[in-house]
Amino acid sequence: MSSNEIKKQIEVLTAELKQHNYNYYVLAMPTIADYDFDQKLKQLAELEKQHPEFADPDSPTQKVGGEVTKEFVTVRHRWPMLSLGNTYNAQELLDFDQRIRKAIGDNFEYVCELKFDGLSMSLTYENGQLARAVTRGDGVQGDDVTTNIRTIHTIPKKLNKVDYPELFEIRGEVFMHRKAFERLNNERIENGEVPYANPRNFASGTVKMQDSAEVAKRPLDCFLYGLYTDKTLFKTHWESLEALKKWGFNVNDHSRLCNNIDKVLEFINYWDTERFNLSYDIDGIVIKVNHYGQQQELGFTAKSPRWAISYKFKAERVETELLSVSYQVGRTGAVTPVANLQPVLLAGTTVKRATLHNANEIIRLDLHEGDSVYVEKGGEIIPKIISVNTEKRHQNAAPVAYITTCPACGTQLERKEGEAAFYCSNDEGCPPQIVGKMQHFINRKAMNIDGLGDETIETLYQKGLLRHISDIYLLHEHSDELKQMERFGEKSITNMLDGIEKSKQMPFERVLFGLGIRYVGATVAKKLALHFKNIDALSKATYDELIAAEEIGDRIALSLIEYFSGEVHQQEIQKLKDAGLQFAIEEKEITLTSHKLAGKTFIISGVFEKFSRDELKDIIEQNGGKILSSISAKLNYLVAGDNMGPAKLEKANKLNIPIISDEELMGMI
Structure with a gap:
């Protein structure tokens, strides 16, 4: 290759790897397998070594991770959070062992630890109390x-x-157990939200949420494995792990002390198969020289320690035949392609289907009918097609063409700008959408109707007794027809009708969630109910009034406006009102503690250290103040916390509205 070609190749690899770093560390949405990333990184490192004149000073080979997100306070690490070099085979491990022996001799031990597939975290403790938690970030600084x-x-x-010690730092990995991931991801799918690809992404997305109350609802876990202090307290890493357990830290029990590389390889081989029996994901084994003095002697490279290495398991991958592609229509109208496969054993289970995500994925794979495909599970709960073996492609095989009409009702599919999924817009006439909406309405987090399950909804729809959510409240008029149906005894009919009647007492937020408005999950429904108080105010709210509500952004606001503009939806809400459902929250009586804020209006925006936004709202109202729904010339004060939306700040400044802190608000009363 010419010098220009080599320079161009380095530039392309550098840009590609920087983007992958950003996708992985910042967006928590990786678009490349770890193995493929490491191979590209190795290729770039080799090119830079041969042609240092073309190396980018900001090259991914010199950095640990991606950029730091702007949503949290940036904190510099007292001890840099370095990454580890990766290996994928026994020979590379033996080479690592030889380098260690050459440097320090034969008298040393290794500690082997499971490599958890989660989010790296640094915890600082002062006088025995948790003072600060910071993400890895770029290795030098991270998010608080x-x-x-x-x-x-x-x-x-x-x-x-x-x-x-009075001050120390401990490193660990925040993760989510697979069962919790499956449960929460299913809830996201039910709510019409984009599911996370794997538990690691869900854990990472959770840690970066603004509302800690919502974080608390998601079952995260953490294993700790690294102690950092100004003064060395122990001679070995193994001793420090034992101490951490005594101090009360959650240290994984599967670590092992190994006195030679053969024992290390035994440990790796054991966990290569046994990992599938764990309740959480691991993607490899971390091997460290045990003695701290020997670690110090071995030292560091620019981005990783010379005394430790990571052995990464290859995600289990099998080859099988694509039999066909089918399409599922969800409650929100999203159409998802699914690959039907020749059954094959993968990671201990027989796989017959694999997700294809969306039309873009079919194009990316260049999928053809009857292709021989590679399927991987790895950190994914649902198997996915990674690539195609084009050498086995039939000569006249036709490309898989994404359908243009709904497989259930024949409606022309639409794709909104900026979205990957195609949608069927016939929400009132498409059977899977109709049934899915009713099944969503009765579920535990919505109306929680006893005696009425998903199968019953399906049966009653097939019999013509249910077509809209409101029809559920007319079932008592069809008791004779119900009695003639199979598996509908008198007791089960009574229980079902009693459950339907009791559901009329469910609060407004549960009814709102049950309507199944796209992007309006249980939490968003609660925020909307608290802000707007009743369905009439919510349905008439303008875009500006909607985004003024806590945690309501552009996408949710537009979805609400679209939903309430539909005449069929308005008619349905009226029928539900007539049936006696709750479409307003019970206003609690406010007891005034003073009149110091009487005649003054406020909007609260951002995140506060000492108060929740609801607490500040209560304080304002208890002292005679009034909360407005949107910024206008009528507003007296904008109470601003951290990470307030830039649009609100700009509008407030434009109207010369005083912006005050929570401390200044407390000073007023």
Whole structure:
């Protein structure tokens, strides 16, 4: 290759790897397998070594991770959070072992630890109390996520009274167990939200949420494995792990002390198969020289320690035949392609289907009918097609063409700008959408109707007794028809009708969630109910009034406006009102503690350290003040916390509205 070609190749690889770093560390949405990323990184490192004149000073080979998000306070790490070099085979491990022996001789031990597939975290403890939690970030500085990390039960807020230093740092990995991931991801799918690809992404997305109350609802866990202090307290890493357990930290029990590389390889081989029996994901094994003095002697490269290495398991991958592509229509109208496969054993289970996500994925794979495909599970709960073996492609095989009409009702599919999924817009006439909406309405988080399950909804729809949500409240008029149906005994009919009647007492937020408005999950429904008080105010709200509500952004606001503009939806809401459902929250009586804020109007925006936004709202109202729904010339004060939306700030400045802190608000009363 010419010099220009080599330079161009380095530039392309650098840009590509920077983007992958950003996708992985910042967006928590990786678009490349770890193995493929490492191979590209290795290729770039080799090119830079041969042609240092073309190397980018900001090259991914010199950095640990991606950029720091702007949503949290940036904190510099006292001890840099370095990454580890990766290996994928036994020979590379043996080479690593030889380098160690050449440097320090044969008298040393290794500690082998499971490599958890989660989010790296640094915790600082002062006088036995958790003072700060910071993400890895770019390895030099990360995001302060202390408020969110405090919600994790396995992370001690205060330590047992034992002999620990006044100030120390401990490193670990925040993760989510697979069962919790499946449950929460299914809820996202039910709510019409984009599901996370794997538990690691869900854990990462959770840690970066603004509302710690929502974080607390998601079951995160954490294993700790690295102690950092100004003064060395122990001679070995193994001793420090034992001490951490005594101090009250959640240290994984599967670590092992190995006196040679053969024992290390035994440990790796054991966990290569046994990992599938764990309740959480691991993607490899971390191997460290045990003695701290020997670690110091071995030292560091620019981005990783020379005394430790990571052995990464290859995600289990099998080859099988694509039999066909079918399409599922969800409650929100999203049409998802699914690959039907020749059954094959993968990671201990027989796989017959694999997700194809959307039309873009079919194009990316260049999928053809009858293709031989590679299927991988790895960190994914649902198997996915990774690539195609084009050498086995039939000569006249036709490309898989994404359907243009709904497979259930024949309606022309639409794709909104900026979205990957195609949608069927016939929400009132498409059977899977109709049934899905009713099944969503009766579920536990919505109306929680006893005696009425998903199968019953399906049966009653097939019999013509249900077509809209409101028809559920007319079932008592069809008791004779119900009695003639199979598996509908008198007792089960009575229980069902009683459950339907009791559901009329469900609060407004549950009814709102049950309507199944796209992007309006249980939490968003609660925020909307608290802000707008009743369905009439919500249905008439303008775009500006909607985004003024807590945690309501552009996408949710537009979805609400679109929903309430539909005449069929308005008619349905009226029928539900007539049936006696709750479409307003019960206003609690406000007891005034003073009139110091009488005649003054406020909007609260951002995140506050000492108060929740609801607490500040109560304080304002209890002192005679009034909360407005949107910024206008009528507003007296904008109470601003951290991470307030830039649009609100700009509008307030434009109207010369005083912007005050929560402390200044408290000073007024």
